[in-house]
Amino acid sequence: MKLSIDRILTTHVGSLPRDPEVAQILLARERGEEYDKGQLNVELTRAVKEIVAKQVGAGLDVVSDGEMGKLSYSTYVTDRLTGFGGTTERKPNLDVAPYPEFREKMARMTGNQPISRSACIGPIEIKDRELLKNDLEHFVAAREASHPVEAFMTAASPGVISVFQPNQYYPTHEAYIERLAEVMKEEYEAIAAAGFLLQIDCPDLAMARHTAFQDLTEEEFLKRAEMQVEALNFALTNVPAESVRMHVCWGNYEGPHDHDIPVEKIMPILLKAKPQAYQFEASNSRHAHEWKAWRDAKLPDDKVLIPGVLDSTSNFVEHPELVAQRIEQFAAIVGRERVIAGSDCGFGTFAGFGKMDPDIVFKKLEAAVQGAEIASERLWG
Numbered sequence: 001m002k003l004s005i006d007r008i009l010t011t012h013v014g015s016l017p018r019d020p021e022v023a024q025i026l027l028a029r030e031r032g033e034e035y036d037k038g039q040l041n042v043e044l045t046r047a048v049k050e051i052v053a054k055q056v057g058a059g060l061d062v063v064s065d066g067e068m069g070k071l072s073y074s075t076y077v078t079d080r081l082t083g084f085g086g087t088t089e090r091k092p093n094l095d096v097a098p099y100p101e102f103r104e105k106m107a108r109m110t111g112n113q114p115i116s117r118s119a120c121i122g123p124i125e126i127k128d129r130e131l132l133k134n135d136l137e138h139f140v141a142a143r144e145a146s147h148p149v150e151a152f153m154t155a156a157s158p159g160v161i162s163v164f165q166p167n168q169y170y171p172t173h174e175a176y177i178e179r180l181a182e183v184m185k186e187e188y189e190a191i192a193a194a195g196f197l198l199q200i201d202c203p204d205l206a207m208a209r210h211t212a213f214q215d216l217t218e219e220e221f222l223k224r225a226e227m228q229v230e231a232l233n234f235a236l237t238n239v240p241a242e243s244v245r246m247h248v249c250w251g252n253y254e255g256p257h258d259h260d261i262p263v264e265k266i267m268p269i270l271l272k273a274k275p276q277a278y279q280f281e282a283s284n285s286r287h288a289h290e291w292k293a294w295r296d297a298k299l300p301d302d303k304v305l306i307p308g309v310l311d312s313t314s315n316f317v318e319h320p321e322l323v324a325q326r327i328e329q330f331a332a333i334v335g336r337e338r339v340i341a342g343s344d345c346g347f348g349t350f351a352g353f354g355k356m357d358p359d360i361v362f363k364k365l366e367a368a369v370q371g372a373e374i375a376s377e378r379l380w381g
Helices: 020-030 037-057 100-110 130-146 158-164 173-193 218-235 263-270 288-296 320-334 358-380
Strands: 150-156 197-201 244-248 277-280 304-307
Touching: 020 037, 037 130, 130 150, 130 173, 150 158, 150 173, 158 173, 158 218, 173 197, 173 218, 218 263, 244 263, 263 288, 288 304, 288 320, 304 320, 320 358
Parallel strands: 150 197, 197 244, 244 277, 277 304
Antiparallel strands: none
């Protein structure tokens, strides 16, 4: 993992608004409709090259493939693994449950989520290695064409898979997580072997407290989160810590978020995770104050912080000076070399769903680059 040796590097969480042609095919596949695999491959080759070039053109240092080949960061595994099927009911998030009119209003603005809510109904095995292979090949070609400083690819943690695809087959949640860790281990290793940073997406350690795991007590939730980190560490056995960053968030949606578990309560569990870098929300109004929790945590000397300096649920374009101040806040905690400027969450969490405007997203990313330049000038002189 490249560090901010002589200036603050910039990145984001991974997902970007999908290319329209790609999104249309992905949605057709999700609905079980006929689609042309060859056409999808051609469109993805083009779309990944374009999105990587656009990130580099905006000045970003550490770029992703925009998750172009995935309908979503959390449910793409159902296309790659056996054992998933059926549909499950989803309870409203605790924070928005009391506000049905608000939920309806947001659904009109963002559209209905296109993903199906399947469950684990059978043994988990790898059924399609070509999808990952294709994603890696597209990204390698795009990286070679645009030459970013560094590139990363996202992958779902065992825990977040269980959040979106609940267990209805294995005897216990622990057994389900252990099996997911065994199977996902191959994907994690393949991403690292291709020369990409591996980003593990872990909303299960925060968001799940008020969503899928809302019926647990806080003590039960924390115990489950700790077990999921242990499983993740096992899955990363053969991947060096410096090749991995870990994304934690409380849900990438506009809402009250007044049931979010405080970061200080999950901090001891986060500190047990193998990845070298933590990527987390630090800009939205529910978590911006938590820089103090990172300041007070006993962080190992080799850990890297990637705070979100951009809110991912608003089309406001942050002022570069505000971005610089956010960067400097964390540089004062761990030092300028151990801070990389990121975003709170992804800008295209689900293909064909969301209120973020694609062009404004890149204006926000450009603001992050400009803010990093201001902070770099003040931190290095």
